[in-house]
Every structure is written in structure tokens, then in C-alpha cells.
Amino acid sequence: MDFKYPPQAEEFRKEIRAWLEVNAPRHKHPPYDTITVASDEEWEERKAWYRKLHSGGWIGIAWPREYGGRDADVMQAVVFHEELARFNAHLPYIGAGVALAGPTLIQWGTEAQKKRFIPKILSGEETWCQGYSEPNAGSDLTALRTMAIEEGDYFVVNGSKIWTSQAHRTDWMFLLCRTDPKQPGSRGLSYILVDMKTPGLTTRPMVEINGQVSFNQVFFENVRVPKENLVGKKNEGWRVATTTLAFERNFGGRQYPNLVRDLARMAREVQINGRPAWEDSAVRQQIAAFMCEAEAIKYNAFRGITRRLKRQPPGPESSVLKLAGTELNLRIQMFAMEVLGPYAQLSRGEPFAVDGGKWLERAITARGGTIAGGSNQIQHNIIGERVLKLPR
Numbered sequence: 386m387d388f389k390y391p392p393q394a395e396e397f398r399k400e401i402r403a404w405l406e407v408n409a410p411r412h413k414h415p416p417y418d419t420i421t422v423a424s425d426e427e428w429e430e431r432k433a434w435y436r437k438l439h440s441g442g443w444i445g446i447a448w449p450r451e452y453g454g455r456d457a458d459v460m461q462a463v464v465f466h467e468e469l470a471r472f473n474a475h476l477p478y479i480g481a482g483v484a485l486a487g488p489t490l491i492q493w494g495t496e497a498q499k500k501r502f503i504p505k506i507l508s509g510e511e512t513w514c515q516g517y518s519e520p521n522a523g524s525d526l527t528a529l530r531t532m533a534i535e536e537g538d539y540f541v542v543n544g545s546k547i548w549t550s551q552a553h554r555t556d557w558m559f560l561l562c563r564t565d566p567k568q569p570g571s572r573g574l575s576y577i578l579v580d581m582k583t584p585g586l587t588t589r590p591m592v593e594i595n596g597q598v599s600f601n602q603v604f605f606e607n608v609r610v611p612k613e614n615l616v617g618k619k620n621e622g623w624r625v626a627t628t629t630l631a632f633e634r635n636f637g638g639r640q641y642p643n644l645v646r647d648l649a650r651m652a653r654e655v656q657i658n659g660r661p662a663w664e665d666s667a668v669r670q671q672i673a674a675f676m677c678e679a680e681a682i683k684y685n686a687f688r689g690i691t692r693r694l695k696r697q698p699p700g701p702e703s704s705v706l707k708l709a710g711t712e713l714n715l716r717i718q719m720f721a722m723e724v725l726g727p728y729a730q731l732s733r734g735e736p737f738a739v740d741g742g743k744w745l746e747r748a749i750t751a752r753g754g755t756i757a758g759g760s761n762q763i764q765h766n767i768i769g770e771r772v773l774k775l776p777r
């Protein structure tokens with residue numbers, strides 16, 4: 386492993402830094418670093434920042450030029466995210482378009498589908514949600530029962546999806562459904578693109594513990610989807626779906642040292658028993674222990690980057706990173722609640738909330754990270770069976 390950045394990556398750093406100097410919003414704290422969205426107003430603010438990034442050519446930078454990307458290599462992508470973090474600015478989450486739908490379509494879509502959908506994913510003009518989980522099919526996704534039956538030029542969809550993030554705000558869904566009821570498990574599934582405004586499709590928002598709505602249950606009653614919206618082959622949608630999952634489990638892993646630094650800063654600014662929390666040696670020891678773990682996770686992420694630079698297929702790092710990173714995040718957020726004491730209860734917009742209430746927001750969403758994209762128990766299974774070769 387070579388920790389020096391290549392000269393092209395440093396050139397790229399200058400370019401993005403110069404753009405951010407002029408265009409980055411001046412926030413003291415990153416405003417949108419969770420996948421929960423507080424309000425319609427915040428959704429629009431996220432979209433505005435996304436569009437600004439797009440206007441500078443900073444969305445989908447690793448995508449091929451022919452699809453509107455910059456053909457950026459892995460190290461340039463690393464530098465891009467480092468610079469965003471330096472400016473307290475994130476690539477805003479506005480649904481599953483740029484992270485999941487776009488890369489999946491680049492790999493599997495027909496030319497007509499790429500032409501139709503990719504430019505609008507990049508520009509943020511159309512946003513996306515992911516229709517995988519069902520009330521009785523989560524970890525065991527291949528048990529899903531939403532049916533799509535061919536009728537002339539259409540698939541007619543009936544069934545229901547659940548935990549669909551942002552379904553109530555997004556324009557399109559990539560839907561995994563069963564097109565052959567006689568084939569069990571992963572066979573007989575198809576991957577189709579559904580316009581959320583199609584008659585017969587309804588979303589029922591699910592209110593969360595913080596009073597916000599990010600999830601929905603989505604119902605399909607004779608929803609007619611043009612056959613041209615099939616991605617990949619009929620009944621072979623599982624191959625397309627697992628491509629999307631591979632993008633979903635690519636959890637970064639280099640962000641945790643910054644998170645621990647943010648915790649250390651907060652501990653210097655708040656008080657326990659009338660003295661800065663940082664002066665309590667138990668607080669400092671815990672933060673130091675978090676930093677050791679965060680650095681270990683960061684270097685594990687570099688192993689993944691090294692494999693990609695050598696054009697090797699993704700290794701087991703993604704499951705290890707997902708598991709270790711989301712568990713560490715959860716412990717950091719719970720500890721932040723302890724440091725904040727009674728202030729931990731104050732959320733966004735409340736006058737005495739520390740750091741604008743972001744810690745409560747982060748704490749509430751941290752558990753979700755251990756479940757989303759395949760629960761951590763499932764990641765344990767993957768690591769046990771495929772990495773350590775333990776018996777099933």
C-alpha cells in the first residue's frame with residue numbers, strides 16, 4: 386500500500402477546492418449527513434445544493450464521460466469526498482438515484498434507457514427510491530411476492546413494498562418483483578422501473594420516533610408499467626438487483642476519524658458538572674479509543690481502494706466495513722448522548738440545542754445504519770461463511 390496521493394489526484398484536489406471556495410454553502414456543521422430528511426423544505430434545500438454541484442460537473446464524477454461523468458479514477462473520487470468534508474459540505478442524499486439507480490443502469494440498461502434516465506439522475510430533475518423489501522421479505526429478499534404479470538405491452542403489478550425511503554418524495558422506483566410465480570427464490574424475479582405517478586400506486590408514509598417521515602409502505606393495485614422499463618432479462622432480475630446491492634454496501638469507511646474529531650470538539654464545548662466534558666479523563670479515554678477504531682476502519686477502506694486501483698474485484702472489505710463502521714457509529718452516537726446529558730433531548734430548531742440538534746438526529750438514525758442495506762447479522766453470516774469459511 387502506498388499512502389501518497391498520485392499527482393493527478395492532487396491536481397484534481399486543486400480544481401475541486403477552488404470550486405468549493407466559491408460555491409460551498411458556509412455551514413459550521415454539515416447540515417445533511419443523514420438519510421432521514423426532516424421536512425419538505427429540507428428536501429428542496431438538498432436538491433438545490435445537488436443541482437449546484439451538478440452545474441459545476443461534480444455529480445457522478447466516476448461515471449464514464451459518455452454518460453455525463455468525468456471518468457474520475459478511484460483516487461480522484463477519494464479526494465473529491467475529502468474536499469467536500471473539509472468544507473462541511475456533503476454530496477446530499479436525495480434518494481437512490483446517483484448512488485444506486487444510475488450505476489446499475491450504466492451496467493445493465495439498454496441504450497434507450499440510459500439516454501432516457503441517466504441525464505435526469507445526474508441533474509437531480511428526477512429522484513429515485515428502491516422497491517426491494519416487503520412485509521415478509523427483508524433479509525430473505527428472494528421470498529418477495531409482489532407480482533408483475535405480462536399483459537400486451539405492459540407488466541401489471543400487484544403487491545406491496547415496505548421501508549421504502551423517500552417514496553413519498555421521489556419520482557421513480559426501481560422495483561424488484563416476481564414475473565414467474567412458478568420459479569422459486571431468486572429465479573423468476575425481474576427488475577423494472579416504475580413511474581411513481583402511475584395510477585394504482587399509492588404511498589403510505591410511516592412516521593418515525595422523531596416525528597419525521599422517511600419510510601413508506603407502497604401499494605400496487607394493477608399498476609401498468611411499459612415493458613420497455615424492464616432492466617436486464619425477464620426472470621433474471623436478481624443479477625441486476627445484486628449489482629445494486631453491491632453499490633449499496635460500498636459504505637465508504639474513511640469518514641469516521643472526522644466524526645470522532647467532531648465528537649472531541651463538541652466535548653470541549655459542552656460541560657459536565659460545570660467543567661468542559663473534555664477535562665474528564667474517562668471522556669478523553671473513550672474518544673481516544675474511538676479514534677483508534679476509526680483509523681483501523683479507515684486503513685481497511687484503503688485496502689479496498691488498493692484492490693480497485695489494481696482492477697481486482699471487490700473483496701470482503703465491504704461487509705467488514707459495513708459491519709465495523711455502522712457499529713462504531715452507533716457507539717459514538719450513544720456516547721455523544723451521554724456527554725450531552727439533558728441537552729441530548731433537544732432536536733433541530735430548538736433554541737438551546739447543541740450544534741443545531743444534529744447529535745440527536747444522528748443518534749436516532751444510527752441504529753438504522755446497522756439494518757439498512759442488509760442487516761449486520763447478515764454481514765456476520767457473509768464474513769463467517771465467505772471470508773472465514775466457517776460452516777453455514
Ligand SMILES: Cc1cc2nc3c(=O)[nH]c(=O)nc-3n(C[C@H](O)[C@H](O)[C@H](O)COP(=O)(O)OP(=O)(O)OC[C@H]3O[C@@H](n4cnc5c(N)ncnc54)[C@H](O)[C@@H]3O)c2cc1C
Pocket residue numbers: 514515516517518519520522523524525547548549550551752753754756757758759760761762763766
Ligand atoms: C434506514 C433504512 C432505510 C431503508 N431503506 C429501504 C429502501 O429504501 N428500500 C427497501 O427496499 N428497503 C429499505 N430498508 C429495509 C431494509 O433493507 C431491511 O430492513 C433489512 O434488509 C432487514 O429486513 P427486515 O427489516 O425485514 O428484517 P428481517 O429480515 O425480518 O430480520 C429481523 C431480524 O432477524 C435477523 N435475521 C434475519 N435473517 C437472519 C439470518 N439468516 N441470520 C441471522 N440473523 C438473521 C436480522 O438481522 C434482524 O435482526 C431500509 C431499512 C432501514 C433501516
